[in-house]
Amino acid sequence: MPKKFIKKYLPNPETIKKHKSLQFLGDKLHDPNLWHLNRHSVSMAFAVGLFCAWIPTPTQMAIAAVGAVYFRSNLPLSVALVWITNPITMPPLFYFAYLVGLWVLNVPAAAFSLDAVLSGEILLPFLTGCLVMGVTCAIIGQYGILHLWNYYIQRKWKERRVKRELAASQNPCRSKNW
Numbered sequence: 001m002p003k004k005f006i007k008k009y010l011p012n013p014e015t016i017k018k019h020k021s022l023q024f025l026g027d028k029l030h031d032p033n034l035w036h037l038n039r040h041s042v043s044m045a046f047a048v049g050l051f052c053a054w055i056p057t058p059t060q061m062a063i064a065a066v067g068a069v070y071f072r073s074n075l076p077l078s079v080a081l082v083w084i085t086n087p088i089t090m091p092p093l094f095y096f097a098y099l100v101g102l103w104v105l106n107v108p109a110a111a112f113s114l115d116a117v118l119s120g121e122i123l124l125p126f127l128t129g130c131l132v133m134g135v136t137c138a139i140i141g142q143y144g145i146l147h148l149w150n151y152y153i154q155r156k157w158k159e160r161r162v163k164r165e166l167a168a169s170q171n172p173c174r175s176k177n178w
Contacts, residue, residue: 034068034075039149044073046141049081054134056094056126060085081141093133094126101129 033041048071052064060082068078085093102109102125110121117123 033072037074041074043142043145044071045077046145047138048073049078050141051134051138053082053084054130056130097129097133098126100132101125104128104132
């Protein structure tokens, strides 16, 4: 994958290590594996970040940071992916999660009212939908990134081989017939 592209948009690790809201992680922030960009750390960061994006709490970023430390994924990428559910995208995405929860639980939609919210008629399908969407997005994100990473590596190797063969065919000293 294009490490330069990802590094260009990620913040400096030293800035993140000094951030107030992440100080509860202590010395675990100094683990170099949290800052590496490799196939494993990026794919796990997508899994952690996309799963945490569907958690309907204001502490999504902290949960993603803890998940990144636990699964040894890229910390900045895990936390950044949580922002897929931002104040603008949250209403349609969470409504979709509610619809998924209704479908999974096979229950009819409740009329929106304070009683429906307090009794859990809306809460249970909503949380079920968030769980289903979180797991689904995490799996698709992780394996999608692994597939894209492998495709990119194979394409680069093929380009190198073609370039090497072209150079060998144009250089008479490197030719097999010489």
